Amino acid sequence: MSRVSKSNELLRFSERGIYCPPADVYIDPWRPVDRAIITHGHSDHARAGHGHYLAHRFTTAIMKHRLGEGLSYQSVDYGDSVNINGVTFTFIPAGHILGSCQLRIEYKGHIGVVSGDYKLEDDGISGCYEPIPCHTLITECTFGLPLFNWKEDHLVKEELNTWVKENALSGKNSVLLGYSLGKAQRLQHMLETDLPIYVHGAVHHMNAIYEHCGISLPPTIYPQDTKKPEGPCVVIAPPSVLGTPWLRKFAPFASSMASGWMSLRGPRRRRSVDKGFVLSDHMDWKGLHTVMDETRPERVICTHGYTDIFAQYLREQGIEAITEKTEFETEQTE
Ligand SMILES: [Zn+2]
Known part of the structure; x- marks a missing residue:
C-alpha cells in the first residue's frame, strides 16, 4: 500500500471536517457530527451541535462555558491516549491557549498528527508545545510567510x-x-x-x-x-x-x-x-520550520493561513505537501 493511500485511510477531509474513517470520528468538525475530538476551545475549532465531545479537560471547561453544560463531554489530560476502534488518539500540548492539544493518531503503524493551532514559545500559561515525529502532519499556516518572525x-x-x-x-x-x-x-x-x-x-x-x-x-x-x-x-x-x-x-x-x-x-x-x-499564539515562519525539522513528516497537509505559499515552499524542499480547504478562520486578532 502506498504512503498516500495509507494516510488517506487514516485522515480524510470531508465537507463536515477532518474525518478519521476507522475510528468514525471527526476532528474540530465545522458541521454537526456524532463524535468530535476537539483540539482547543476557540470557536472555529470547538463548535456547537455535535453529539459527543472528547477533549483536554481545560478545553471541556471552556466548552461548558461557551456551548453549555448539558452536552456529552469526555475529558482527558495531556499525555492520555484514547483507543477508538483500534485507532489510538494521544493528546499532546500545542502551546496555543489553555488546554490546546495536538492529536497524535496512530493506526496500523501509520502516525498522523493534527496540530490544531499551535505555537513554539512556552508562554507559561498555555502548555508547552512538544514535537511529534509522524508520517503525515496536518498543520495550520496562519503566519506561514518569512516576514512573520516573532520576538522572544x-x-x-x-x-x-x-x-x-x-x-x-x-x-x-x-x-x-x-x-x-x-x-x-x-x-x-x-x-x-x-x-x-x-x-x-x-x-x-x-x-x-x-x-x-x-x-x-x-x-x-x-x-x-x-x-x-x-x-x-x-x-x-x-x-x-x-x-x-x-x-x-x-x-x-x-x-x-x-x-x-x-x-x-x-x-x-x-x-x-x-x-x-507583535504577539501571536501561532507558529511564525521559523516555528513552522522547527516543526518540520523535529517531526520529519513524509507528507504535510496545510489547512488555514498562507497554505499555498507554504505548501509550495515545502515541495521545493522535497517534502510532499498539499493544501486542503477547511472552515478554520484566520483570526484577525490572534
Ligand atoms: Zn485557535
Missing part, C-alpha cells in the same frame, strides 16, 4: 511594561486589546504593574476558567457600572470595544493591539490604535 516573549514583555509606565507618567490609561481567550490572559501574565487592571466581561469570564484550571493571573477588576474609574490604570479588552461607550469611560488613554498581524503596517493603521505589540 521577554522582549515583548519589557516593551509592554515600559509602554504602560510611560502612559501612566503622562496621565494616560493603557488599553491593551487582544482576543478574549488566550491573548488577553497572556497579556495579564506579562504585566508587571501595581496599577489597577480593568477587564472587559468577555475577558473576565475567560479569566475565571483559567483560574478554575489552576492558572493564576494578576487580580483584575470587572467594572459593571458606567462609573469613570480612577486613573491611571490598565484596561484589557477584545478589539471589538474600540469606539464603544464601554471604552470611552477610560479616557484619556493610549490604545494598543497585541497580535501577530501587528508585524504588518496596514492592520495597525486600520485598527487605529496607538501602538502594536
